[in-house]
Amino acid sequence: MMKVGFETIVRHIPEEVLTKEHFNYLQPALAKLPPFLQEQFSIVPEEVRKYKGHEGDRAELMAIAVAKEAMERSGLKATDIDFILGAAGSLHKELGFDLDTPMMNIADCCASFLDACQIAWNLVSSGTAKRVLIVASAALAGGKNGGTTDLTDPIAPIFGDGAAAAIVSSQNLKCEFLSYYCETDGRAYRSARGDIRPLENPELAEIAGMPEGLGPYFSMNDISYIHIASKKDYLGDSLEKTFAKTEEKLKISDLDMVITHHLGDCEASWIQDLVDRGLPAETFRNLRLKTGNTGHTDLPMDLLEFVEEGLIKKGSIVALWVPGSGISLASLLLRWLA
Template identity: 30%
Template sequence: MYNSKITGLGSYVPENVVTNDDLKEFMETSDEWIQERTGIKERRWIDPGSGDTTAVMGAKASKIAMERAGLTKDDIDFIVFATLSPDLYFPGSGVLVQDLLEMPTIGALDIRNQCSGFIYAMSVADQFIKTGMYKNILVIGAENHSGGLERSTRGRNVTVIFGDGAGAAVLSRCEEAGKGILSSHLHSEGKHAKELVLEGPSTQRWVPEILENNDPDDVSYYPHMNGQFVFKHAITRFSEAIEEGLQANKLAKEDIDMLIPHQANLRIAQFIQKKFRLSDDQVFNNIMNYGNTTAASIIIALTEAWEQGKIKDNDLVVLAAFGSGFTWGSVIIRW
């Protein structure tokens, strides 16, 4: 059995910066109110004239990751694309990246696990490599939230949080024992599905019904989040996922060199940091600059941490996420 190792990282965010003060143009809010609750100072939203989409951003991040891995498009055997905001209802964005990058007719799989999407995607890619089926897999997390947010005071509790962006990792076969992905751990609890949800349009409320109702007060077309409920579950499940990963590898919290949590809320990350008694140098957060980019958040943060020299050879890197579904999980990596 082989191991899988990250050999290339890349990220891309839109040029359009939206500050907390910018949001005051269409909702009642303030920089102080947003930072106090989320830690976010600004986020990136796609400029409609830029040509960026979920797949386009994913392709841009992928080019950087492949170049850093020393690979070409012809070296990639498979694509795993995580997103909750695909360009189209169907097909998924993975096949669009295959076309944008002019790749051979390799397989492309889309992962729909929202904030935990990149964790799930890494786990899936890891299994394909461990079994020997593939050698180099492109794992992408990308989101275009801005086009589907309710830009009003009514929607501010959700709208102020989310941003657009993409990241990509090349996962490659590794025969060195004890290196690369050591383990991954995945969980779900569907009874809480509607605590963080986008209900429509869906196959439960198909297009004819939407057109017939045409109700301007219908908020089901926008994301809904029960903030306090989600927060309380997040801090519990984050901790469980990290502890599970450490125990599976006979490691202790003192062994963690870098924790990259999903960038959902700075307060959650700070709670987890305090619980595990980690220093500021052992946790990487960038939510203040990008907001919550859902499936893209961990890979953007991982890329930036590596670019800044905060992750070194042989470091123990822990990735952890919690989000809609509810889904949560962790990936334990020996760099």
């Protein structure tokens, strides 16, 4: 069977650093929340990053920059790419793609990058495309030209900007895809959503540097999404299903690392789930308390961080796992080859 995976994968770490102390102005707003929300939103990352560069839409600018880097790093030209997933139309123009290179946006919240990997895998393995460019970019740090984070809302310190790009092919692979699994749990479709609403605490708009308007802004007054994602066996059961789909009949005991999406304070239950299945606690990894939630970009960004740190080595079996809003869960199993 043809091996398909990442030929190239790169990330963009924004320049501006916002420490958790930057958000101290939100303390009065946090104090007004019910105790269960105060507990959830009091655990924030040490810092988040925010794009600081050209004037304009931050997500679009980061997408263009990281896609260019992926192309340059791989030594490819626009004519070498057969399909693009997950990018704005402006990227198609800025990178010089022609009309014969189609582009599709993937709008599945935080699961979008992994879903794009599955689509790219199918395109390459079917012979429809030789190379597929995936672009993931999220401007969640809020403010001018940013995304859907209300900087007067106590959830603001959780979110940051980030971007990543990957070229999926069957050539010169850094890793190979082993299996993909997804499921949808519609019970929490109203949780962790974007609403057209005014600012949560308009009296904080000036100190937050937040333009006043009607959003859409994240609303997480309903955190049933987090409760479902952190329930017993949620991580382990979906990983077992991911392993069951491998051609090699791998088992969860073969797992070297699982990198999870930066979702709330769920780590304790996820780690216990792995330990209960006989895996070391250090199998679990993510950088939530270092970089915050960067939407569908945090998995590829974390993956590269752990490769650079030497925690992922040649032959490592790694699962990328995300319970996206909805809940739309995706899990991608890969073997690192570089």
